[in-house]
Amino acid sequence: MDQVKRAVIAGAGIGGLTAALALAKQGVEVVMCEQSSQLGEVGAGLQISPNASRVLIKLGLADALTSKVFEPAYASIRDYRSGEYYLRAPLGKEAEFRYRAPYWHLHRADLHAVLVEACRSAGVKIQLNAEVSGYRQEQDKVVLLLTDGQSVSGDLLIGADGIRSAVRTQLLGPEKPSFMGQVAWRGVISVDDLAMKIEPEACVWAGPGKHLVTYYLRGGRDVNFVAVEERSDWRSESWREEGDIQQLRRAFADWHPQVTELLGAAKSSFLWSLNGRAELSTWHNKRVVLLGDACHPMLPFMAQGAAMSIEDAYVLADQLSQYDVPIALMNYEAIRKPRATKIQQMSAANAGLYHMHGGVLGKAKLKAMQLATSIAPKIVQSKLDFVYGHDVIG
Numbered sequence: 001m002d003q004v005k006r007a008v009i010a011g012a013g014i015g016g017l018t019a020a021l022a023l024a025k026q027g028v029e030v031v032m033c034e035q036s037s038q039l040g041e042v043g044a045g046l047q048i049s050p051n052a053s054r055v056l057i058k059l060g061l062a063d064a065l066t067s068k069v070f071e072p073a074y075a076s077i078r079d080y081r082s083g084e085y086y087l088r089a090p091l092g093k094e095a096e097f098r099y100r101a102p103y104w105h106l107h108r109a110d111l112h113a114v115l116v117e118a119c120r121s122a123g124v125k126i127q128l129n130a131e132v133s134g135y136r137q138e139q140d141k142v143v144l145l146l147t148d149g150q151s152v153s154g155d156l157l158i159g160a161d162g163i164r165s166a167v168r169t170q171l172l173g174p175e176k177p178s179f180m181g182q183v184a185w186r187g188v189i190s191v192d193d194l195a196m197k198i199e200p201e202a203c204v205w206a207g208p209g210k211h212l213v214t215y216y217l218r219g220g221r222d223v224n225f226v227a228v229e230e231r232s233d234w235r236s237e238s239w240r241e242e243g244d245i246q247q248l249r250r251a252f253a254d255w256h257p258q259v260t261e262l263l264g265a266a267k268s269s270f271l272w273s274l275n276g277r278a279e280l281s282t283w284h285n286k287r288v289v290l291l292g293d294a295c296h297p298m299l300p301f302m303a304q305g306a307a308m309s310i311e312d313a314y315v316l317a318d319q320l321s322q323y324d325v326p327i328a329l330m331n332y333e334a335i336r337k338p339r340a341t342k343i344q345q346m347s348a349a350n351a352g353l354y355h356m357h358g359g360v361l362g363k364a365k366l367k368a369m370q371l372a373t374s375i376a377p378k379i380v381q382s383k384l385d386f387v388y389g390h391d392v393i394g
């Protein structure tokens, strides 16, 4: 028997922590190595759709999370100037009934803190200041190597170390992620700073070459925004920097008053370059396996990056609970790669829709969606069902 007894995880982001928790609950000893000096997450929101919330609930996190979520009533797409609705699909209780799990908006820091707390209670060891440089595979174990010269061994290494994964680099060779020609500002505004009320929906404001996503967080006390703009270059070496609020306001100056008022109340933001990768040839080798952004980073235009890492984590732990390491890793890749790749492609395709590519034709596509929603809602619904209805628990 070659079942996993001790797993080492590179990276304590949302994917790595979910995998750690799922494995620890199965009795596996888990050690995590995180490069940061302290645990935490940037101030921004996350949409956790039912395909991911069902996993968090299954892992016992419902009580800890429900006081921190906001449940949107609709998923909407609106015109950047007129505010006309191209899409208004019900979420809330209707989605919960349809998908047997809720649609949540969560602050990343809240989800991260709940996962860390649950991992620690389940006995997971989290080493901070532990930057991974690579690994060494031996006959019946794998040794994770840290930049300070230390090492940690186990019978499995999970590379959950994000888009610039050191584990991926060693597994498949060096290759930088590619800039996707888009930047995103992210920020959170307290409702106390807003003179107006926004709708209780996950709303995409679609406009030429740009879009803005808005939604409530923390029971409606905060509003999250993600503003995306197409750009041909990104000069900074860093992929995240303090955003210039004036520049952000100028970029959306001629948009609907709800958008300009909202951005007028923003006090700070972070600016991200959005990067991606082509589909990898494989996600595993012997005792080393990748999950989350380490193997399938995606444009955030379906709000599925973290959700996919949560699905990955559950499937990986589930396969490891049933099979020896080589079979479990093979099954995991066979189950997860087609779905993650499809969602990666669907996310990239949404750039064209949200940014009205093709001018008049671009707007016509949104109009066609508006028509389809009213005369054949099942077509639009089936696209959402594929994403939100997926059940990795079975």
Ligand SMILES: Cc1cc2nc3c(=O)[nH]c(=O)nc-3n(C[C@H](O)[C@H](O)[C@H](O)COP(=O)(O)OP(=O)(O)OC[C@H]3O[C@@H](n4cnc5c(N)ncnc54)[C@H](O)[C@@H]3O)c2cc1C
Residues within 6 Å of the ligand: 010, 011, 012, 013, 014, 015, 016, 033, 034, 035, 036, 045, 046, 047, 048, 130, 131, 132, 133, 160, 161, 162, 163, 164, 165, 166, 184, 186, 226, 272, 291, 292, 293, 294, 298, 300, 303, 304, 305, 306, 307, 308, 309
């Ligand atoms: C603008 C924007 C909006 C988004 N909105 C959503 C959304 O609404 N819903 C959603 O589901 N997803 C969303 N995403 C995507 C989501 O944020 C990511 O897909 C998700 O965080 C990936 O999780 P992960 O655990 O794989 O990687 P990460 O969150 O990147 O975690 C990787 C961890 O590994 C650590 N690490 C990295 N290198 C090393 C090393 N060498 N040694 C040790 N540790 C290391 C990092 O410090 C980090 O803690 C969004 C992304 C962006 C950019």
